[in-house]
Amino acid sequence: MSKTLSNHMKMKKDQENIRLSVKNLKKYFKETSGFMGRNVELVKAVDDVSFSLGKNETIGVVGESGCGKTTLGKTVMRILEPTSGKILLNTRENETIDIVEAEKEQMKKVRKEMQMVFQDPKSSLNPRMSIKDIVGEPFDILNLVESKKEKEGKVLDALERVGLKPEHMERYPHEFSGGQKQRIGIARALAVNPSILLLDEPTSALDVSVQAKILNLLNKIKRDLKLSFIFISHDLGVVYHMSEKIMVMYLGKVVEFGDSEKIYHNPQHPYTKSLFSSLPVPDPREKRKRIEIDGDLPSPKNPPEGCRFNTRCFEELNEECKKRIPPLREIQDGHWVACPQKR
Amino acid sequence: MVNKEYILKRLGLAVLVMFGVYTIGFTLTFVAPGNPAQAALGQKANKEAVEALEEQWGLNEPLPVQYKNYLINFINLDWGESFRYRGESVTGILASRYPKTMYYAVWSLVFAIVMSIPLGLIAAYKQNTWVDNLSVLVSQVGISIPNFWLGMLIIAILAVWLDLISVVPDVPTGSLWSFPGFFTHVTDYFGIIITLGTALMARNTRMTRSSTLDVLSEEYITMARAKGLKERTVVLKHALRNALIPVVTSIGFNLLLLFGGAVVVETVFGLNGIGKLYIDSIIRRDYPIIIALLLTYTIGVVFVNLIIDISYSVIDPRVQLR
Amino acid sequence: MPKYERLSPEELEVYEEFKRKENQKIGAVFLVVVFVFILTKWFLLTRGNIDSILLRYIGVGAYLLFFYFFLKNIYRWYSDVNYRYRANPIKRFFNRFYKNKLAVFGLFVAITIIILAVFAPMLAPYNVDNYQSSWTKFSMIPPTKRHVFGATNAGADLFSLCLYGARIALTFGIGVTAIGVSIGIVLGLIAGYYGGWIDRFLQYLNDVVMAFPFLVLVITVMGALLANPALRESVTQIGNFLNVPGKLFIAFVALSLFGWTGAYRLIRGKVFSVREEEYIDAAKSLGASNRVIMTKHILRNSLTPVIVQASISVGGYIITAASLTFLGLGANPSIPSWGRLLSQGNAYVTQLRYFHLTLFPGLFLTMTVLAFTTLGDGLRDALDPTMRRNDQ
């Protein structure tokens, strides 16, 4: 017997171990075109996504470019207004806040609990602000400090934590390398002392050698500060290395979710299979056939009917694949798949 | 392929802008009463006569009605009579003034383009040499020098002192636009052509220079050079075409500048073109002329812009509305 | 945290010493200049105009000296010493700016003109209060030792008039720019940030205003304001309240009314591009309010092109104002202005012996405009060398 994810969440016993639970989150963009914007099209960038994030846990979000990973992150942060759904945050003071409905005062608490590191270190730092101002900005906006001196001290702490030197404070972003910029972005996110860090492809813009350093830094920070991560990436190896759970997205929908070991060694959804088939196998005895899926990602403006993957699926399609949007089902303990053919 | 939707949008926008121009023009003339009827008849004229004239000109109607009527009349090409030159039709007056101004406007534009493109190209090609510095200096001065003062200098130095050119020739407008006349009369209007053309030349030189610099730094020029093509071929074939684009697309804007220039410079040269007509009409509150001149000129410019943009979108279909 | 952390204590000492010396130098030169000015004035008052010419040259020389030290000093401060130790945008700006000779020239002329305008009553050798008075024996005299630029047809000293003309020109140029830029910034921010129908409406308004030649639009507005007694009265009243002569204020209003489009377009475009940057999202994720995002992030990143454009448009408005007075529409005839002087010159333009009436006011006008144009260009290159040239 299979249960849907939201069913499962209700039944989950260790409720207090949950930091963040997202329920049926949707984010649709309206795109207008034509004379005076008469044609309106909906871009379903995030469509009915549910998951929960435990304490000290990392969920890795993977999927190809344009599948809605960044949008998911920004919607959870409420940088973008969600179209519908619930985002329940359990704060360290054991208060539960629905981010979607939260008012100004509550949002302030949310900001102190959850922060984001952005994809492009070049564009995520204001070129006209010194590092001191950039990392100090959270303190100003959230009124966290009494005096300039206190702020400076805290900025220094944040910089030290990410491996930057005090004399970097007075400099401007263009004087830093990509890796250093990303460290500054991490320092800014850590400044408010959050419990959840949302990392949107934090290393995709960096050289491989720098990537490893940043990933190690993140792991260390997570251990030291007991953080939960939502780690967005399209690099499966990195995600596997970083996370306890993996969530695979395709065209705004979650197609597979579960413990990373299970997904890595035993992917179920055809899309996941094709993604993972391109990875080098750590154990040479394990055989993996390379599966190429053809065709481009369909536009999220008019996604295919039924299962969204049915235009590129290599398995034999049945009626259900073409008609019904498959729900996430738990096929094994801690392993959910949205495919009509897997039960 | 011609992008029909783009052209329609562009056309719709042009009509909307013309409507806005009409509204502003109307507001600035008809709303400000200077009692033109009284002015036309003289202070001693009796009340009945003034009222009769106001009725004839439609000035007794409420403003919204005048607004509507004038627009309809304008579209029907019935532009009424001048308030100042009683009995003369606006159409007739415009027809006698336009050819003259357009004559030196066209020549100024030609002068500006012919001068600026080589100057800008050479400056960009020899960036940071004395040629470049000189061209930058010339274009800075050309932009900064007030056109009416330049006109005065040209009259005083070239015409009076050195006696090289003649000033204030009264050429019949018919011969300006005839075959040999179009070219032979350039000498008669040399002063004003240079005066009006200098600012445009300066602007276009700057634009050509900077767009050529952009092009020269682009990949394919480097590629072409690497392939061993001769420098001159590279510049002429690739750079020139791209450098021309901003100059051509700003022709409409240049025409606008020319109208603004003519308003002052025609006073200096004592020429009776539309610039002089416009300033006289403003001072005398000759509404029909003011509004007809504004509309005809701006329609012309909007139309030129439209043609340039559309033909550009045909050449390069990637161009979209904003 | 020490400010110059990369300097060793010894170096810091040397540097401070250097700064102190330069400060003393500049202070000394400044004192000399003030002293010479006072002396000049005193001589003028006590001994008539007889020996003032020599003193005037001394004054000019002292000023040039002062300016030279001023420039040299800033240059030293911001390039030689500091640049080696800390890369700072401000210092790099000065470094680049001073490499551009034309821009330094523009800065020099602009500051000179501003000083001449501010101190015109002190510097002008002759009184110009009733410069329109009747024909005198000085009428239209060509340049002489006492009247270095010659005299007008009313016999007034042209040099003094040119100095006073700088006041009205700069008031127009800087005043209209300030008002236009302020309006433009506000409208641009609103349009760019909120988008939607507000943006469409403002964009439409901008398109309509841009369909007119600027001078023509201003002339038309002035015509309307002058013809309508009620409007003219109310604008004049505001002008009186602000202690500005009526007709002048009307011209000022007419110019300011449409001077916003340039800054508006720049800011709007910049908002659209800055809005997409991730640091805006970062600020939002910290809970920054719209006001903070607008001022701290968007405005701060949009100001560079606006400053450049403002500097260039100062020159443009000075020309427009001069054109208006040249056509008899601008400042009251009783106020000395370059446009007015040139329209007098235009009446005598075919008589070469009266050429001074054309030459000198025009030179003042052109040099001033050129100064602000080159200054703007220099600023553009120095502030942001990659900035695209938006010539229109």
Ligand SMILES: Nc1ncnc2c1ncn2[C@@H]1O[C@H](COP(=O)(O)OP(=O)(O)OP(=O)(O)O)[C@@H](O)[C@H]1O
């Ligand atoms: N503001 C927006 N308006 C309209 N559509 C948008 C907007 N932002 C994103 N989209 C669309 O939503 C979809 C998901 O975009 P998103 O940036 O979330 O993808 P992504 O998974 O982060 O891709 P990448 O790996 O390239 O970063 C895309 O099709 C994109 O075009």
Ligand SMILES: [Mg+2]
């Ligand atoms: Mg993304």
